Amino acid sequence: MERRDDTENGHETAYARTAPMRPDTAPSHRRSGIKSRLLLILGLAMLAIAIASAVALVALTQIRSQVATVADRELPASEAALLLARIGERLQDRTPALMVLKDADARRRQMDLIEQDLQSLASEAEHLNRLHPGKDSDAASFSRLTRALADNLRQIAALIERQADLGRAAIGQRERLIQLRERVQQILGPSILAVTDVVDREPSAPEPLFRRAALAQGALLDAERLAGFAFGELLIATEASSLDQVRQSRRTFERIRDRLVGLVPRIPSGLRDELRAAIADLAGQLEPAGVFALRSGELAAIAEAERLEVANRRIASQLKSRVDALVRSANANIAQVAAVMGETVLANTLLFVAVSVAAILIATLLSYRLVVRDISLNLRAVTQAMQRLAEGERQARVPAMDRDDEIGDLARVFNVFKEQSFRMETLDRQLTEKSNLLLATFDNMNDGFTVFDAQERLIAWNPRYLELYGLSDAALEYGVSLAHIHARLAARGTRAFTPLGEEVALAELVSERRSLTREYEVRCPDGRLVELRSNPVPTGGFVTIHIDVSERRAMERQLRQAQKMEAVGQLTGGIAHDFNNILAALQGNLTYLEEGLKDRPELYARWKKAMGASDRAARQVERLLAFSRRQRLDPQLVDVNALVTGMLDLLEYSLGDGIVLHSELAVALPLVRIDPGQLENALMNLAINARDAMGGQGQIRIETARLSDAEVEIRVEDTGCGIPQDLIDRVFEPFFTTKSGGKGSGLGLSMVYGFVSQSGGGVTIESEPGQGARVGIRLPVCAESAVADSGTLQEEGAVADCPQGNGETLLVVDDDPALLDLTATQLESLGYSVRIAGNGAEALDVLRGDSSIRLLYTDIGLPAPWDGFALADKAREQRPGLRVLYTSGQDHDRLEVAEVLLKKPVPLDLLARTVARLLSA
Numbered sequence: 001m002e003r004r005d006d007t008e009n010g011h012e013t014a015y016a017r018t019a020p021m022r023p024d025t026a027p028s029h030r031r032s033g034i035k036s037r038l039l040l041i042l043g044l045a046m047l048a049i050a051i052a053s054a055v056a057l058v059a060l061t062q063i064r065s066q067v068a069t070v071a072d073r074e075l076p077a078s079e080a081a082l083l084l085a086r087i088g089e090r091l092q093d094r095t096p097a098l099m100v101l102k103d104a105d106a107r108r109r110q111m112d113l114i115e116q117d118l119q120s121l122a123s124e125a126e127h128l129n130r131l132h133p134g135k136d137s138d139a140a141s142f143s144r145l146t147r148a149l150a151d152n153l154r155q156i157a158a159l160i161e162r163q164a165d166l167g168r169a170a171i172g173q174r175e176r177l178i179q180l181r182e183r184v185q186q187i188l189g190p191s192i193l194a195v196t197d198v199v200d201r202e203p204s205a206p207e208p209l210f211r212r213a214a215l216a217q218g219a220l221l222d223a224e225r226l227a228g229f230a231f232g233e234l235l236i237a238t239e240a241s242s243l244d245q246v247r248q249s250r251r252t253f254e255r256i257r258d259r260l261v262g263l264v265p266r267i268p269s270g271l272r273d274e275l276r277a278a279i280a281d282l283a284g285q286l287e288p289a290g291v292f293a294l295r296s297g298e299l300a301a302i303a304e305a306e307r308l309e310v311a312n313r314r315i316a317s318q319l320k321s322r323v324d325a326l327v328r329s330a331n332a333n334i335a336q337v338a339a340v341m342g343e344t345v346l347a348n349t350l351l352f353v354a355v356s357v358a359a360i361l362i363a364t365l366l367s368y369r370l371v372v373r374d375i376s377l378n379l380r381a382v383t384q385a386m387q388r389l390a391e392g393e394r395q396a397r398v399p400a401m402d403r404d405d406e407i408g409d410l411a412r413v414f415n416v417f418k419e420q421s422f423r424m425e426t427l428d429r430q431l432t433e434k435s436n437l438l439l440a441t442f443d444n445m446n447d448g449f450t451v452f453d454a455q456e457r458l459i460a461w462n463p464r465y466l467e468l469y470g471l472s473d474a475a476l477e478y479g480v481s482l483a484h485i486h487a488r489l490a491a492r493g494t495r496a497f498t499p500l501g502e503e504v505a506l507a508e509l510v511s512e513r514r515s516l517t518r519e520y521e522v523r524c525p526d527g528r529l530v531e532l533r534s535n536p537v538p539t540g541g542f543v544t545i546h547i548d549v550s551e552r553r554a555m556e557r558q559l560r561q562a563q564k565m566e567a568v569g570q571l572t573g574g575i576a577h578d579f580n581n582i583l584a585a586l587q588g589n590l591t592y593l594e595e596g597l598k599d600r601p602e603l604y605a606r607w608k609k610a611m612g613a614s615d616r617a618a619r620q621v622e623r624l625l626a627f628s629r630r631q632r633l634d635p636q637l638v639d640v641n642a643l644v645t646g647m648l649d650l651l652e653y654s655l656g657d658g659i660v661l662h663s664e665l666a667v668a669l670p671l672v673r674i675d676p677g678q679l680e681n682a683l684m685n686l687a688i689n690a691r692d693a694m695g696g697q698g699q700i701r702i703e704t705a706r707l708s709d710a711e712v713e714i715r716v717e718d719t720g721c722g723i724p725q726d727l728i729d730r731v732f733e734p735f736f737t738t739k740s741g742g743k744g745s746g747l748g749l750s751m752v753y754g755f756v757s758q759s760g761g762g763v764t765i766e767s768e769p770g771q772g773a774r775v776g777i778r779l780p781v782c783a784e785s786a787v788a789d790s791g792t793l794q795e796e797g798a799v800a801d802c803p804q805g806n807g808e809t810l811l812v813v814d815d816d817p818a819l820l821d822l823t824a825t826q827l828e829s830l831g832y833s834v835r836i837a838g839n840g841a842e843a844l845d846v847l848r849g850d851s852s853i854r855l856l857y858t859d860i861g862l863p864a865p866w867d868g869f870a871l872a873d874k875a876r877e878q879r880p881g882l883r884v885l886y887t888s889g890q891d892h893d894r895l896e897v898a899e900v901l902l903k904k905p906v907p908l909d910l911l912a913r914t915v916a917r918l919l920s921a
Contacts, residue, residue, distance in 0.1 A: 038367065041363045041366045041367050042363060044359075044362070044363065044366075045359035045360065045362065045363040046359075048355055048356075048358065048359040049352070049355060049356050049359055051355065052351055052352045052354075052355035052356065053352065055348060055351060055352075082323060083120075087117050087120055090117055096309065111157050114153055114157070118149075118150045118153065141318075141322050145315050145318055145319045145322070146319075148311075148315050149312055149315045149316070149319075152308045152309075152311055152312050152315070153312065155304075155308055156305045156308050156309060156312075159301045159302075159304050159305040159308070160301070160305060162297070162301045163298050163301040163302055163305070166294050166295075166297045166298040166301065167298060169289070169294050170238055170291065170294045170295060170298065173238075173285070173289075173290065173291050173294060174235070174238055174291075177231060177234055177235070177285075177291070180231075180278065180281055180282060181227070181231045183278055184224075184227045184275075184278050184282075185224075187271055187274045187275055187278060188220050188223055188224045188227070188271070188275075189224070219263060219266035219267050219268075220267065220268075220271075222263055222266075223260065223263050223267060223275065226256050226259055226260045226263065227260065227278075227282075229252075229256050230253055230256045230257060230260065230282055233249045233252050233253040233256065234249075234253065234285055234291050236249050237249040237250065237253070237291050237292055237295055238291055238295055240295055240299070241299075242299065243296055243299050243300070246292055246295050246296050246299065247296075249292070250286070250292045253285070253286075253292075254286070257279065257282065257283050257286075260279050260282075261279060264276055264279070375407065378399070378403075378407040379407070379410075381399040382399065382407075382410060382411055382414060385399060385414070386414065389418055389421070399411065442462050443462050443463055445462055445464055446464065446548075447464060447545050447546060447547045447548070448461075448462065448464045448465030448466075448467075448468045448469075448530070448544075448545070448546030448547075449461065449462045449464070449465060449543075449544070449545060449546070450465055450543070450544045450546070451537075451541065451542075451543050451544075452482055452541050452542055452544075453540060453541040454514075454539075454540025454541045455541075456481055456482040456483065456510060456541075457479045457480065457481055457482075458476060458478065458479065458480050458481075458482065458485070459478065459479070459541075461476065464546075465546055468524075468528070468530050468546050468548060469489060469494070469524065469530070469546075470492070470524070470526070471485075471488070475488065482510055483507065483510075486506035486507055486509070489506060489522075490506050492524075492525055493524075493525040494506070494522060494523070494524055494525065495522070495523045496508075496509055496520050496521070496522050496523075496532075497520065497521045497522075497523065498520060498521075499519055499520075499521070504520070509532075509534075513534040513536065513542045513544070514536055514540075514541070514542060515536050516536065517533075517534065517535050517536070518532075518533075518534045519531065519532060519533050519534070520532040520534075521549075522546075527550070528548060528550050529548070529549050529550045529553050530546050530547065530548055530549070531546075531547045531549045532544055532545070532546060532547075533545045533547065578889075579617075579889075580889025580904045580905070581816045581819055581859075581889060581904060582816075582818075583614060583617055583618055583904070583905055584819055584822075584889070584904035584905035584906065585816065585818040585819040585822050586614050586905075587611070587614045587618070587905040588819070588822040588823070588826060588905060588906075588908070589822055590607065590610055590611050590614060591907070591908055592822070592825065592826065592829075592908075593607060594607065614905075618905065635673045635674055635675050635759070636673065636674070636675070636676055637671045637672075637673055637782055638671060638672055638673070638674050638676050638679065639669070639671060640669055640672060640704050640712060640714060640779070641665045641666070641669055641704055643676060643679060643680065644663060644665060644683070644702055644704060644714070645663070645665070647680055647683060647684070648661065648663060648702075650684075651683075651684070651687050651702075654684065654687070654688070655687060655688070655691050655700065656691070656696055658696045658697040658698070659691055659694070659696065659697070659698060659699070659700055660698070660699045660700070661699075661700050661702070662699060662700070662701045662702070663701070663702045663703070664701065664702075664703045664704075665703070665704045666703075666704045666705045666706055666712075669704055669706055669712050670706070670712065670781045670782070671781070671782045672712060672779045672780065672781060672782050673759075673780075673782040674759050674761075674779060675755075675759070678755045678759075679755075681751070681755075682751070682752040682755055682756065682777065683702070683714070683716065685749070685751065685752055686716040686749075686752065686775050687700060687702075687716060689749065690716060690717075690718035690720060690773070691718075693718055693720030693721055693722075693772075693773065694718055694719060694720035694721075695720075698718060698719040698720060699718070699719050700716065700717070700718050700719075701715075701716075701717045701718075702714070702715070702716055702717075703715040703717070707778065709781070710780060710781050711761075711778050711779065711780060711781060712778070712779055712781060713776050713777065713778045713779070714776070714777045714779070715774055715775070715776045715777075716774070716775050716777075717772065717773070717774040717775075718772045718773055719772045720772050720773065721769065721770060721772075722767045722768050722769045722770055722771050722772055722773055723765070723767040723769070723773055724769055725768075725769075728765060728767060731749050731765065752775075752777070756777055756778075756779070759779065759780075760779075760780045761777060761778050761779040761780060762778045763775065763776065763777055763778070764776040764778070802830060802908060802909050802912035802913070803830075803912050803913055803915075803916035804830055804831040804912075805827075805830050805831035805832035805915070805916070805919075806831060807831065807832070807833055808832055808833065808854050808855070808919055809832070809833040809834075809835065809850065809852040809853045809854060810827055810832050810833070810834050810835070810853065810854070810855045810856075810857055810915070811834075811835045811836075811837065811843060811846060811847060811850075811853045811855070811856050811857065812824055812827065812834055812835070812836050812837075812857045812858075813836075813837045813838075813839070813840070813842075813843045813856070813857070813858040813859060813862065813868075813871065814838070814858070814859040814862075814887075815838055815839060815859065815861075815862055815863055816859075817838065819859075819904075820836055820838065821836075823857070823911075824836050826908055826911060827857075827911070827915070830908075830911075830912050830915070832915070833852075835850060835853060839862060839863055839866060840862050840863075840865070840866020840867070840870065840871040840874075841866060843856070843858070843866075843871055843875070844866075844871070844874060844875065844878070847875055847878060847879065847882075848878065853879075853882070854882070854883060854919060855882070855883040855884070855885060855915065855918060855919060856871075856872060856875050856882055856883070856884045856885070857885045857887065857915070858871055858872065858884070858885075858886060858887070859886075859887055859888060860886055860887070860888040860901075861888060861889075868886055868888070872884045872886075883918045883919065883921070885900055885902065885914060885915065885918055886900065886901045886902070887901065887902045887903070887904055887906060888901060888903065888904065889903070889904045900914060900918065902914060
């Protein structure tokens, strides 16, 4: 066993020499082979040499004790000391590397290497102590120095970790400071601008007003300036290079903070609390977790680590001095022993040489006669077989394989080598095939791929990269610079952007990609969007994937537009619901006044105009509800082709003589489940919009088609002026119109969009300026077994006489006071006793106190927690036989089949008939 220093990984390893393995194919019983004959000859020669050696051995025994001393103590001690010195130098080199590493994983790996070296250092120091035990010897000094070096290194590692923790905390404080600065700017900035705006808009205002405005603006400006100084000092402190700079920044910051606190009383009263809170948050940086304490701790850790690193250098120097002294001492002892050995060896060498030469000559003659000649003949045959194999002769036969001596072993091993070479050829062929497969995959990737070396030269790319950027094969060659490629792309109008949407020059894409993973978005002149994902290569350079994201971004835009339309629909539905309540009160009161105005023609005429206006408002609300997908529908099984065919005559009449109407209907379209009347209105709206876009002259084409097994489409196409691209996303918004002169309400396409969406379909629009427009209505195919809808009851039609009550007690609940009063008046005029409540809790109290109430008439949209449904459920728990009548400005899916909903505004005759029917049930 021997020790060696492994210079590749810096650790001591041990190894042992092992004997070569014999071929497995060797025969188990062998005759006397080459080895046996050679051993016999060598044995005879060694016997002669042993006699001469015995004489020399007597002389060598005399210096044995001195050699043993050198071998057992001086040499191992020198080896151990030298190894200690090498490990110490290696540790000395690792310390600066550990101090400059920023990555935690890299520091941990470096510290693992240091710990391994420290373990080796302690082991060798202990070994040296065993060789040189003593109170104050060089070995003891080695132990003390190695322990001090290990302690210093561990302290440096702990200090570096502390510095890293403080650095991360400081980064977090900086981010919070940036947020706080934006917060202070949001507090002060708008107020300063507001004061300036008041002064600019009122140049003739009294002088006291100007004086107060100037004083207020001055205080705000001073506060903004002092806040900027305070944030500046905090940022200076985060970059301070010494503790004195940190303390100086802290004192300056404290003075600025005090001035800000003193300035608060001069700030307008509406901003003082917010500013005080901001100043308190700013003063929090003086706490132990603030910027100043964090930076001071970081600088202290750096200073202590540097001090320990200097101490380590001093320890390493002392360790080297001790090693040099120990080596000099060992060399002197070795030289003394060597001189004595030289004299003894010289005296016995002549005798030994003479005997040895004679033995060698005799052994050589016997070896040639008995061994060499036979070996030469057989080795020549094996060599010739190997040459034939090297020349490609796969059937070359290896001779002497049947021998049971070493020549036979060699022949058998060569035969195994031959088989292995054939196997390697097969593996090489398979490797070539896999390489070709990998190259084919690389060339047929859907994404572009490039590799640049450390000098920013192109060394690999695939055809998709050229296709994405519209480059030709002749434009690129191996080794072309990235700057040259960027120049070509920039000349064609290619632009680059960060993931946050900030534009960057193409030349700026290079610097950070060498060392950091980066992503960019490149916009090509043809409208294509390419996403760059670049990663650095450890050996220098970087690899980049170029992904075409044009389709994905288009889908994202469509999703945002759908979300926008959904939000607008919800807002529109809420507005329509609230307006319906107002309209119900208006129409109810107008209906109540009708009988009293019939004998006054002038007022009755005005009443008719008001009633007509309210009817138009009701239709407008219906359109808004259609857009918000809250209108009441009557879905039926509809043959789309039959519906379109039945409308063609009406469309031709409505569109006028200047419009040529064409239809192209697909054969055997499946049925759809939809409200046919609303679908006819939608097609009429689209046709009229198309006519208006063509100025009354042009062609309109209506087509039907089956898009898939689950969907059919109706397309309306015109030859008009088209729609600009920047307006296509807005055409479905309520009240948006491109018609001039106040023409159009802006609700036509909104109604189409809402109706189709409520029916489970979708609307698409394609247009280019000057090329006309195409609107598609996609509708889901109906299943073969359609289930009839369970809807609510809405009785329509007027009757001549309203059923009258017999004093029955009704409870009316509505959160709109005007509508509540109107409904109570109407029911009282019908002969009922009416109790009223403005919310669910009040209604429950009334219900508990009056057992004569037979019917609950409630609005569904009551304020939480008692909406109409919750109120009805609770009322039925208290009064199981209670009748319930709902009212609302919109439909509701929660209603049971047997429940009744009256849609606002409710005509008096419908209200009378419904209440009478429920009470008599």
